[in-house]
Amino acid sequence: MLVVVVDTSTPAVTTALVRVDVDTTGAKGVELLAERRQVDARAHGELLAPSVRAVLAEGGATPGDLGAIVAGLGPGPFTGLRVGLVTAAAMGQALSIPTYGVCSLDGIGARTAGTALVATDARRKEVYWAVYHERRRVTDPAVDRPGDIRAVLEELGVTATVAVGAGARLHAEALALPVLDAYPSPVALAELAADRVRSKAPGEVLTPLYLRRPDAVEPAARKRVRP
Amino acid sequence: MTDEPLVLGIETSCDETGIGVVRGSTLLADQVASSVDAHARFGGVVPEVASRAHLEAMVPTMRRALDIAGVQLSDVDAIAVTAGPGLAGALLVGVAAAKGYAVAAEKPIYGVNHLAAHVAVDTLEHGALPEPSIALLVSGGHSSLLLVGDLARGVTPLGATIDDAAGEAYDKVARLLGLPFPGGPPIDRAARDGDASAIAFPRGLTAQRDQAAHRFDFSFSGLKTAVARWVEALERTGEPVPVADVAASFQEAVCDVLTAKAVEACREHGVDVLVIGGGVAANSRLRALAQERCDRHGIALRVPRPRLCTDNGAMVAALGAHVVAAGLPASRLDFPADSALPVTTVAF
Numbered sequence: 095m096l097v098v099v100v101d102t103s104t105p106a107v108t109t110a111l112v113r114v115d116v117d118t119t120g121a122k123g124v125e126l127l128a129e130r131r132q133v134d135a136r137a138h139g140e141l142l143a144p145s146v147r148a149v150l151a152e153g154g155a156t157p158g159d160l161g162a163i164v165a166g167l168g169p170g171p172f173t174g175l176r177v178g179l180v181t182a183a184a185m186g187q188a189l190s191i192p193t194y195g196v197c198s199l200d201g202i203g204a205r206t207a208g209t210a211l212v213a214t215d216a217r218r219k220e221v222y223w224a225v226y227h228e229r230r231r232v233t234d235p236a237v238d239r240p241g242d243i244r245a246v247l248e249e250l251g252v253t254a255t256v257a258v259g260a261g262a263r264l265h266a267e268a269l270a271l272p273v274l275d276a277y278p279s280p281v282a283l284a285e286l287a288a289d290r291v292r293s294k295a296p297g298e299v300l301t302p303l304y305l306r307r308p309d310a311v312e313p314a315a316r317k318r319v320r321p
Numbered sequence: 322m323t324d325e326p327l328v329l330g331i332e333t334s335c336d337e338t339g340i341g342v343v344r345g346s347t348l349l350a351d352q353v354a355s356s357v358d359a360h361a362r363f364g365g366v367v368p369e370v371a372s373r374a375h376l377e378a379m380v381p382t383m384r385r386a387l388d389i390a391g392v393q394l395s396d397v398d399a400i401a402v403t404a405g406p407g408l409a410g411a412l413l414v415g416v417a418a419a420k421g422y423a424v425a426a427e428k429p430i431y432g433v434n435h436l437a438a439h440v441a442v443d444t445l446e447h448g449a450l451p452e453p454s455i456a457l458l459v460s461g462g463h464s465s466l467l468l469v470g471d472l473a474r475g476v477t478p479l480g481a482t483i484d485d486a487a488g489e490a491y492d493k494v495a496r497l498l499g500l501p502f503p504g505g506p507p508i509d510r511a512a513r514d515g516d517a518s519a520i521a522f523p524r525g526l527t528a529q530r531d532q533a534a535h536r537f538d539f540s541f542s543g544l545k546t547a548v549a550r551w552v553e554a555l556e557r558t559g560e561p562v563p564v565a566d567v568a569a570s571f572q573e574a575v576c577d578v579l580t581a582k583a584v585e586a587c588r589e590h591g592v593d594v595l596v597i598g599g600g601v602a603a604n605s606r607l608r609a610l611a612q613e614r615c616d617r618h619g620i621a622l623r624v625p626r627p628r629l630c631t632d633n634g635a636m637v638a639a640l641g642a643h644v645v646a647a648g649l650p651a652s653r654l655d656f657p658a659d660s661a662l663p664v665t666t667v668a669f
């Protein structure tokens with residue numbers, strides 16, 4: 095089955111066309127047919143749709159050939175993240191095919207080794223992060239100041255040996271770990287949703303992993319004009 | 322008239338998720354999901370709250386609109402979407418959704434101007450717009466006077482607010498008077514029992530010295546401050562605030578300036594049609610005063626029904642249908658959401 099994968103949870107706008115095997119051979123069976131990655135934190139709305147069209151063309155597919163859409167749910171900066179999710183949701187609705195969500199950090203964590211701290215840039219001097227042991231996530235996705243993560247990990251009894259992702263690179267000093275660069279892998283995201291794709295599980299509403307409330311303050315007392 | 326284009330319109334520039342379907346100038350569906358209640362306790366639209374609501378509402382609102390119109394996405398000739406002006410993050414949800422629908426359904430997409438769409442929506446109610454006409458657009462987000470020729474080719478801005486939008490002034494004054502958000506309807510109601518001549522509030526940018534630089538511009542910030550000072554002076558003396566009189570006098574000041582400048586623009590440009598759009602067009606005093614002054618000067622006044630004046634997807638579809646019928650090329654798929662899109666750009 096042909097599947098489009100999108101992830102806009104990081105400065106990278108990532109799209110791919112993959113084939114997910116429907117026969118149960120036991121193997122993961124996700125084959126990459128075409129992939130696009132453009133890194134520009136401020137142009138997700140401009141880059142994503144043309145890049146979806148491009149991977150379809152490169153893979154020799156039309157939208158009508160698709161069987162499902164897989165999207166990274168974040169966490170990530172909200173505005174860019176929503177571009178990916180609403181695009182995926184619209185495509186799913188237009189084609190009457192299911193959409194499946196995957197934690198975007200898992201798209202990085204699934205390609206790490208040992209015990210790895212995956213950290214993406216959450217802006218405001220914070221990172222979105224989770225810890226992976228043997229490629230499986232062992233902590234819930236969270237948003238924190240890099241300097242506060244060590245204490246959280248100690249409390250959980252987890253010792254990461256490497257930090258991976260753009261957030262890790264940006265805050266390497268505060269994390270005090272060796273750093274590897276990575277963006278979410280579309281094939282990894284597809285693999286994480288492959289069981290749902292194969293079993294034709296009911297589609298999911300793509301709800302972002304916001305992890306933060308909107309910035310909004312209720313006005314206290316009425317503002318008085320200056321005399 | 323089946324050769325008229327079937328166009329889907331998507332609007333997310335502020336706090337309404339609007340999906341509309343039109344065939345030419347015939348309205349087939351107009352579905353709106355509003356997040357206004359979520360903003361009420363903040364006394365104004367919170368952009369992030371609006372953006373989150375747009376994402377949640379997009380698919381179900383689209384479903385309802387298509388069902389009501391009795392069409393499928395595969396039937397439409399084009400998809401139009403508000404590309405700006407508006408709240409950047411909110412616009413982007415609609416633009417990205419529209420692109421997703423367009424790519425999947427393999428349809429042409431048109432990124433269009435929200436203000437021009439407020440003008441175009443009148444064609445759904447009153448038919449083709451005479452050229453040229455003057456448009457007065459007033460809402461919580463805009464206060465503009467436009468000279469409209471062929472709507473598909475471009476709109477000439479004559480003036481706009483230099484500070485607050487008219488609707489914003491309503492919201493702020495409502496808050497001052499202890500009335501709920503959004504402030505337009507409660508002030509309109511309160512004003513009915515008040516004396517509009519009780520308090521002489523200032524009319525912004527109407528002085529002789531403003532004629533050169535700001536003849537068709539608006540300013541409501543000074544008015545808002547004047548109301549606040551007046552109310553607070555009274556409160557200091559412990560006297561009760563005559564809410565109805567303040568509401569009526571404030572409303573009169575707003576509507577007086579809006580209609581006077583709109584009529585003056587018509588006369589200056591020799592135009593005999595005035596279109597009023599935007600949420601404030603639902604205001605009873607604005608409608609009455611505009612009618613009175615248009616009648617006096619032989620100007621035909623066109624105001625769509627309130628439901629079409631506030632932000633909706635039908636207005637975007639209406640403009641889209643006009644642009645398609647005019648034979649304009651579709652937008653490139655990489656057009657941006659532009660929060661400050663000038664009204665001279667009707668379609669990308």
Ligand SMILES: [Zn+2]
Nearest residue numbers: 439460599632
């Ligand atoms: Zn508007």
